[in-house]
Amino acid sequence: MFSFCTDPDxxxxxxxxxxxxxxxxxxxxxxxxxxxxxxLAITAPAALLFGFGGATAARxxxxxxxxxxxxxxxxxRGVPDIAFFLFFVIALDQAFEWVRHQVKCPDWDQEIxxxxxxxxxxxxxxPLGNAAQWVHETYGFFLAVLTFAIVxxxxxxxxxxxxxxxxxxAQIETAEAYGMTHRQSFWRILVPQMWVYAxxxxxxxxxxxxxxxxxxxxxxxEDIVYWARELGGSKTAQFTDYPxxxxxxxxxAALLVFYLAFTRVSEIVLDKIMRRLTKGQATMGGExxxxxAA
Amino acid sequence: xxxxxxxxxxGLRSLGYGERxxxxxxxxxxxxxxxxxxxxxxxxxxxxxxxxxxxxxxTAVAMAKAAHNPWLRxxxxxxxxxxxxSPLFIQFFFAYFLFLSLKSSYPVLAPLTAAALGxxxxxxxxxxxxxxxxxxxxxxxxxxxxxxxxxAYGMAGWSRFRRVIWPxxxxxxxxxxxxxxIFLFHATTLVFFSGFPTTKQQGDALYYANYxxxxxxxxxxxxxxxxxxxxxxxLVIITxxxxxxxxxxxxxxxxxxxxxxxxxxxIR
Numbered sequence: 001m002f003s004f005c006t007d008p009d010x011x012x013x014x015x016x017x018x019x020x021x022x023x024x025x026x027x028x029x030x031x032x033x034x035x036x037x038x039x040l041a042i043t044a045p046a047a048l049l050f051g052f053g054g055a056t057a058a059r060x061x062x063x064x065x066x067x068x069x070x071x072x073x074x075x076x077r078g079v080p081d082i083a084f085f086l087f088f089v090i091a092l093d094q095a096f097e098w099v100r101h102q103v104k105c106p107d108w109d110q111e112i113x114x115x116x117x118x119x120x121x122x123x124x125x126x127p128l129g130n131a132a133q134w135v136h137e138t139y140g141f142f143l144a145v146l147t148f149a150i151v152x153x154x155x156x157x158x159x160x161x162x163x164x165x166x167x168x169x170a171q172i173e174t175a176e177a178y179g180m181t182h183r184q185s186f187w188r189i190l191v192p193q194m195w196v197y198a199x200x201x202x203x204x205x206x207x208x209x210x211x212x213x214x215x216x217x218x219x220x221x222e223d224i225v226y227w228a229r230e231l232g233g234s235k236t237a238q239f240t241d242y243p244x245x246x247x248x249x250x251x252x253a254a255l256l257v258f259y260l261a262f263t264r265v266s267e268i269v270l271d272k273i274m275r276r277l278t279k280g281q282a283t284m285g286g287e288x289x290x291x292x293a294a
Numbered sequence: 295x296x297x298x299x300x301x302x303x304x305g306l307r308s309l310g311y312g313e314r315x316x317x318x319x320x321x322x323x324x325x326x327x328x329x330x331x332x333x334x335x336x337x338x339x340x341x342x343x344x345x346x347x348x349x350x351x352x353t354a355v356a357m358a359k360a361a362h363n364p365w366l367r368x369x370x371x372x373x374x375x376x377x378x379x380s381p382l383f384i385q386f387f388f389a390y391f392l393f394l395s396l397k398s399s400y401p402v403l404a405p406l407t408a409a410a411l412g413x414x415x416x417x418x419x420x421x422x423x424x425x426x427x428x429x430x431x432x433x434x435x436x437x438x439x440x441x442x443x444x445x446a447y448g449m450a451g452w453s454r455f456r457r458v459i460w461p462x463x464x465x466x467x468x469x470x471x472x473x474x475x476i477f478l479f480h481a482t483t484l485v486f487f488s489g490f491p492t493t494k495q496q497g498d499a500l501y502y503a504n505y506x507x508x509x510x511x512x513x514x515x516x517x518x519x520x521x522x523x524x525x526x527x528x529l530v531i532i533t534x535x536x537x538x539x540x541x542x543x544x545x546x547x548x549x550x551x552x553x554x555x556x557x558x559x560x561i562r
Contacts, residue, residue: 087507214381214384
């Protein structure tokens with residue numbers, strides 16, 4: 001990257017390090033940080049959407065829908081999340097291919113599950129066999145996002161369900177007394193009020209989501225964990241201009257510091273938001289702020 | 295081959311007893327149930343030992359964090375921050391490579407690179423940090439009157455801690471601690487998916503579930519089996535911790551007892 005990097009063997013100390021840390025592969029690793037941030041940026045709203053759906057379903061007066069919502073909320077807490085990650089990535093992939101198979105090849109006569117194989121017609125393959133590399137990567141990333149959204153949607157559903165229950169019952173009763181329908185009182189009274197109750201749980205969930213991002217590695221996405229293992233392993237002069245022994249420990253120490261900084265910054269920001277939102281609220285927190293100011 | 299033969303062959307496979315080769319084709323339901331169940335031994339091993347040892351350290355760290363002396367308080371705060379602020383997954387990786395480099399300079403420390411010891415140490419420190427935060431919160435919310443009553447009885451130091459502060463802290467923190475225990479057991483599934491390698495395919499429940507899913511390309515059987523085992527384990531933990539909770543609250547009026555509620559906000 002720098003002009004003095006042309007002959008790595010002649011470099012020493014800081015100069016060597018600055019060249020080493022800016023090689024093409026290291027830049028891929030820095031891009032992988034972007035992948036993590038992108039995942040967070042897409043997953044957080046998606047999970048919130050799934051959570052809202054789950055919480056609404058669990059409150060539904062239509063019994064089967066309520067059962068579905070409650071099972072969705074509770075099954076995810078009973079089972080390790082990593083098992084869900086490993087499960088959904090394959091299951092979703094197969095589900096998509098199966099649906100496409102049914103649509104595109106209705107007169108396919110072979111069995112789809114052949115012993116140890118899952119076989120759909122070539123037109124139904126996802127992504128198509130002749131697709132470009134970036135399509136494969138994007139599809140993998142899309143599956144990862146969907147998996148994260150399903151798993152964390154269940155956690156968000158739990159938080160939102162609790163928040164909906166926490167809105168004082170009298171508020172809904174008043175709405176009903178004014179002649180609002182069930183739907184109106186839900187959208188006009190319950191939903192605007194529940195966010196204050198949900199925020200502590202949701203900010204906790206955000207922290208959990210940050211800490212779950214290294215699991216991307218298990219889903220086959222080339223994320224920072226992948227690159228840390230790849231770049232940290234010992235390299236001989238045969239393969240690279242920058243030979244070094246096994247440095248994976250240092251790479252993972254760097255990741256540790258990265259995540260610590262990330263969670264710390266989020267904590268401070270979320271604290272600020274919470275303080276802003278509780279201002280003037282008739283809750284314990286709001287009362288404390290008022291007293292402190294007076 | 296009947297199912298009993300399979301259980302005899304693979305029941306203790308995760309510990310290295312019985313059949314050496316894992317099944318390779320014609321997988322039966324019985325094989326999947328047996329092997330995944332056999333893997334649960336490791337999950338229970340990691341979870342139980344880390345929980346028991348972590349409990350002791352957590353109490354100490356919580357007390358240190360509540361201390362006035364900055365020499366006690368600051369290290370405790372940093373310990374909790376480091377282990378709670380970073381993903382357990384990364385902690386496993388870091389610890390494994392740290393132990394590897396320790397092993398190359400001190401061959402005596404070789405056992406640390408095996409999951410049985412190395413991962414246990416990470417889980418122990420991790421759960422200690424999470425539990426310490428719970429206990430610290432409970433310590434802060436001990437009613438002032440309780441401590442004043444102890445003072446009035448002339449209790450101080452160790453006897454005040456042993457008879458008043460510690461039991462009250464446990465009682466207040468117990469519902470949250472139950473959740474921590476459940477999520478610790480869930481976290482044990484990460485061990486063999488981070489740096490720590492399996493020896494001779496002796497893995498935990500998720501390792502075998504993943505093995506079957508890879509071989510059969512059908513995730514709809516092994517993962518639900520794993521889920522069933524974990525739901526069972528969760529129920530056992532809730533029962534045991536519920537008993538302890540009832541014991542801790544035995545002096546309170548029946549209606550006022552705090553019930554354990556499951557709050558799943560504690561993944562690492």
